[in-house]
Amino acid sequence: MSLTDDIRHVLAAWSPPDAEQQALRELFSSYATAHDEPGARACAPDHVTASALVISADHSAVALVLHPKFGRWLQTGGHCESADPSLAAAALREATEETGIAGLTIDPDPLLLSRHPVRCHEGGHHLDVQFVAVAPEGAEPQCSEESDDVRWFRVDHLPEPTDASVRSLVAAARSRLRGSPSPRPSGGSA
Numbered sequence: 001m002s003l004t005d006d007i008r009h010v011l012a013a014w015s016p017p018d019a020e021q022q023a024l025r026e027l028f029s030s031y032a033t034a035h036d037e038p039g040a041r042a043c044a045p046d047h048v049t050a051s052a053l054v055i056s057a058d059h060s061a062v063a064l065v066l067h068p069k070f071g072r073w074l075q076t077g078g079h080c081e082s083a084d085p086s087l088a089a090a091a092l093r094e095a096t097e098e099t100g101i102a103g104l105t106i107d108p109d110p111l112l113l114s115r116h117p118v119r120c121h122e123g124g125h126h127l128d129v130q131f132v133a134v135a136p137e138g139a140e141p142q143c144s145e146e147s148d149d150v151r152w153f154r155v156d157h158l159p160e161p162t163d164a165s166v167r168s169l170v171a172a173a174r175s176r177l178r179g180s181p182s183p184r185p186s187g188g189s190a
Contacts, residue, residue: 039080045124051077101144
């Protein structure tokens, strides 16, 4: 299965939590069907991206990166690459690269979708498919070249500036992981 096939499959199979997310799923699905490579950065003006909220093994903290372009604390994520076999694998790769945490386990079912304007294409948007990844016990994030800072924050005490989309993502992750030791493995460990 190609990345494009995976994008289409994930969006078709995903059960959105509410009407707003359902509307985004329909928008993303239509876009993915209408384009040969919806996950390619060259797909303009919009393209599908993958991100992951990295959460601690005990689910009490999230690793956020201080994004240099936006000056805000965000989840890990970014553009898909041609070598990524799936959206979950792209999100896992980005999470591993941006936090330096090896052995992350990613849940293959998206948490939320987010459409936001970007600078890589005039008038374009990232159609971001957002996942949750659980870090191994005792993992400590390390700053990468792609961020100004990365660190753990308690789920009930997120830093400023953090936008509403990150807060919604944290709430969705907490809800999904409540009572669960870890998400179902997918995409292997990095």
